[in-house]
Amino acid sequence: MQYKISRQAASLSPSLTLAIDSKAKQMKAEGMDVVGFGAGEPDFDTPQHIKDAAAAALAAGFTKYTPSSGIPELRQAIADKFKRENGLTYKPSQVIVSCGGKHSCYNVILATCEEGDEVIIPAPYWLSYPEMVKLAGATPVIINTSDKTEFKVTPAQLEAAITPRTRLFILNSPSNPTGSLYTPEEVKTLGDICVAKGVLIMSDEIYEHLVYDGAKHQSVASFSQAHYEHTIVVHGFAKAWSMTGWRLGFLAAPEPIAKAIDAVQSHSTSNPTSFAQKGGVAALTGPQDHLPKWLAEFAKRRAYAHQKFNSIPGITCVNAKGAFYLFPNISGTGLKSAEFCARLLEQEKVAAVPGIAFGADDYIRISYATSLVNIEKGLDRVDKFVRGLVK
């Protein structure tokens, strides 16, 4: 039987990060001693009070449809969060709760982009952005960056990429996969350009709370009323509350865009899981004391991994300011990223994600959301692997 696959679906590549993670998990299940640096999720458990709130909701029978864009209590808690932490004023009607931050991104792109539109995406990029743009029938326009600029686009690069067809600029700071963080001044400047050219910004701020060395994240929406009107902020519970499996994310947008997204969501997924939303309320309104502990642990691992990579011949690594990834440059080893990662997994049982998945073939992505003991063991193996190559 010949099946016709739609043009949009046929144009997609499956998520390489998820593929590597499952390959590593499978090797582990077969009894191999694999060190996994592939994970895109914190290795900490969801804080107990959040689990309790969801369990209580489930026990109380909070198991039916909710309003499609989320329960009022959660949309209010999210609006309060934006006010408190970001100085941004949103009505609950401007807030949409979705089935993960990934779903929020997809909703934004579907609601604002169509055939003929261009979406500017800096590379290295989160691998789902270009695929989502293609699903909407629009065209991804990639701006390449490198470790020489800490993986940040320059204002000149952004200006040069904008055409009359540009609809959206995707900004992800702190970044997955590089961990790079734009300064408030840099964010404002990129925002100024978009405002001047009438380009919308999708600002994916899911790593907002995961920043190091006293660095500061500032939302592009916060610089002026014009910046606010040009920006859709995407966020979620996955990273700072370690709730990846809950599938709960959110966004805040100018009212007409929020309305359009509400319509898209009401005809696709409907509401995110009812009792998960109660967990979301607890996450935003409850204690946040888990966060400094996690950050201290992440910072220790990052420091170790950063110095270790720079001690390996053929590898250089700029330090990340946020998230839980490093993005070392492997071009000195003579291998491209896919071969590097395939051989590393085969020979040394270490899973890392090839940079090619993020549009940057001279790099690999290492997630340090795993114990320091694992990181030491895994990076010793990387060291051995690379020294074997260079000889």
Ligand SMILES: *Cc1c(COP(=O)(O)O)cnc(C)c1O
């Ligand atoms: C993890 C992540 C998200 C959201 O993930 P969900 O699990 O869907 O909430 C969004 N953007 C980036 C860049 C991420 O790394």
